[in-house]
Amino acid sequence: MSSDIIQNNAFGKVTTSVFSDQNSLTTTEGLLIEHQYCQASLSLYGGHVLTWQPKDQQPVFWLSNDTLFGNAKGIRGGIPVCLPWFGDFENDLFKHNKSVDFTDVNKTLVANHGFARTSLWQVENIEITEKSVTIILIKQGENQTPAWDIAYELKQELVFGESFSQKLFIENKSAKDVEYTGALHSYFAVGNPKNTHINQLSDVEYFDKLTGTYNNISILNNCEGPIDRVYESNRVIDIIDKDWNRIIEVSSSDCHQWVLWNPGHETAQNMVDIHAGGENEYVCLEAANTKPISIPAGSKVSFAQKVVIRSL
Template structure:
């Protein structure tokens, strides 16, 4: 099934069947191309004209209801990792990263100008999970052009204050993770989820794993990709941390990560890993802006 949703002199946006029960949008525009899955409300790809892809997507990713998609920009919400805070304040072990990335989102708006493609998706309801039963409305605005902007707005429709953790779990495509560095992280304290040691500081030689760190920083980051001679600038807003992840050779045990895929990406995630409050009938937003700088 293929349906053209919007077409003008600048490009075209199509709705297509990615897999059984999984629909997606793709666009071709004079500034580039990209795709977004309605399942998970997840950016899958973005490639400005004349550039290498910005986001990485596994060749063996699952595209089925109940499974997370490996790559692109998954949404971790309303909890990051495998813990959720119950109404009584206690923490409970749960499956990783919340329900937003395994929910069916709806198209709220589409527009296309000479410089950008803008896609707005929404997720509305309550009791998505027994661990987080509050009524909520999520709105995600994606703006693709020479740069990329992603804004996730979370509205608490319940009568009580709720808490969330979350992340924009970006898989950035690089020439080789062993030839990639992020200099600004060298000056930030981090918690090492692999060793269990917190408040560490060390020089990051490259982005090959196994790496799983939470950096206490909201500074602008620049991913320096030496092989492809480009820099990916990432600026977050409303986020207090950066999460850095790459499985290294452990990726060989992940069925939804194709062979040697760990060499092709680094996850740098704008995140709030500490619990954040959303007052009743109030909204908060987190966002990221991504720009490319290519060395000529």
């Protein structure tokens, strides 16, 4: 795909682009956003926000130098869309679905974090205004996997400017009810996780996925890995980055949990799509619904996040 200007006015422009991994083995088509208040990029593979950098700021989203684009794998960094299930399929929502025998189901159809992050999305609309660039992405399907055998439509509303917002709409176009779990799996770029703090999670009950324990309340000293926790909270979060002297304020709508994750050095060393030392460059804070949410037949639900940068 050649680089073509899709829209262009006095406030900014959106152009097509092709992104490739460092060895040029995998590629994805996407968009580059240039606006008077920010720069950003997104991949149509996964409907995936790759980068967003407001004017005079450090990048807000981290992207691994060793990530792959396509190849039935999720992109490492940016904002993977985890849907219609969050986490390990076999230990999540659909293990309770007794109406389907998943023993012989192709594992690519029940991969971790669902199929949205490894599917091709389409651009429905682009609007450039004085304040921001709004991009609407859409994906439709039917009977894509035995785990979610309905007709559906997914839509993302992405707004890039001095702030960033992302809203995900899920429409059940079938005649039967369905459930989902999901998350906006944001990789936030920081100076160093050990010098990064989130005070709002220090007095919140959580499930520790590393130890399998529930209902712990403890002071969160920093965000250094290994850490993998599901917090029962939807309060507004301040990611305090002392190295870069900034606060990343993250708020969510219609989400019930925050997921905090960093693999730590030992685990990251065994992850081929995290470059050396990459685990020291980000913190994942995910606006999530980790418990089943019902979508009645013929209806639509949504969840969202907003990110604002403030000086420390």
